Amino acid sequence: MFNSITPSQRETPWVLAQMGRAYYEQTSYLEAEKTFTRIKTIAPSRLEDMEVYSTILWHLKHDIDLAFLAHEIVEIDRESPQAWCAVGNSFSLQRDHDQALKCFKRATQLDRKFAYAFTLQGHEHVSNEEYDKALSAYRAAISAESRHYNAWYGLGKVYEKQGKYAYAEQHYLSAAAINPTNPVLITCIGNVLEKMKNPKAALVQYSKACELDAKSPLCRFKKASVLMTLHEYQKALVELRVLKDIVPDEANVHFLLGKVYKVLRQKGSAIRHFTMALNLDPKASHYIKEAMEQMEDEDDDEDAEM
Template identity: 25%
Template structure:
């Protein structure tokens, strides 16, 4: 097992100091291999040393301008620093260089949401769901985007699939309740909102919506 593999194993086991030693050895042995810097960057990100992590991703990119996972790692650093414009650029470069994975599309969608470009986020969430049908977070955000664009039926379909995957997803039940209320299906709306509150009794939006639904029904 080479130093890189030892580092990855140690990192997976939470032995971060041991991982750092192994990755340092890997860099010393192969200073022109971008993977070694990416792995060290991932380790530093995992322990929240974001500025240091960024330097390692930048070094990897300096060696190989097509190192897609380095752009992705840098994107995550910028996202965690709430620098969504820079994060977006990095994720786009990761995609451009062949990292066509669900997580990249999801994070790009999240960047666009955070900079108020919901309509542009939609296709990225859609692609994330296509690439990973079991990703609840991506499916939920996809549903929210559809709902914000008044595509209520399509949004409901996504929220239904979210609760099929995760029966304790209070926010999905809440949004289903809102959608049923929009469609004037009071009984179903109340049922969904009650489910949201059973799962999360302090869900203020669900509590408020349920109160209105019951008052209107009376």
């Protein structure tokens, strides 16, 4: 809808920020970065939404750009929570979680209603495996803003790590109720359903996530994996062929293709993809060679029977 308005209206900091956030929510980080770069050109002193921009750069692993952004915002207003979120994200990208935590706590001291800074604290606590502290931080974020879906997601992630899958599902569903078109949240729901030994329900969620983002490697990989669990090998093959075009150099995709072709008794295709997986990831040689040897043993058994 923002794209449909005239360029003179669209090329304003506020509209571009909404578009940048929309790209961010879709995990289209490169498009989001381009949009926020335009904002910085038009309004170099803008502080609003810069915490989101810093997180986008964190996801893209653009450490120099992130450090520069943090420096810029601190220069503009060192008493703004956005500045300390950007500095914290910069430390987080360097895996200095303790320093990142200090920055995010400083942001919440400056603004007790800045929910996103509480959520970023939670993420750092998770990185430090301090799950009780993470739960407290995420709950503080929800107290500051009840519709802050990132915190509901964070609670779900902590419960999932603790093996409390029913609680995890409940909190992921709460996050998805607020943000129903986010494929990452839908995939998380599918993941915990799979861990709860409910692959059919997981498949429904993975299929929904793929509809929301057809180019997401994670959604499609999870869908293909659960189809294999359900012995739906032809359907799994369709997903894996699409996935191979999206991420041609991913060893796990070729390994799964090899396994599917092996089950479908297409030996030539199976060996080709096992070999490609081996070349792409030599460290995984043990289990790839094991799968190839099993196939050879099965052929020997069939020859013996004949």
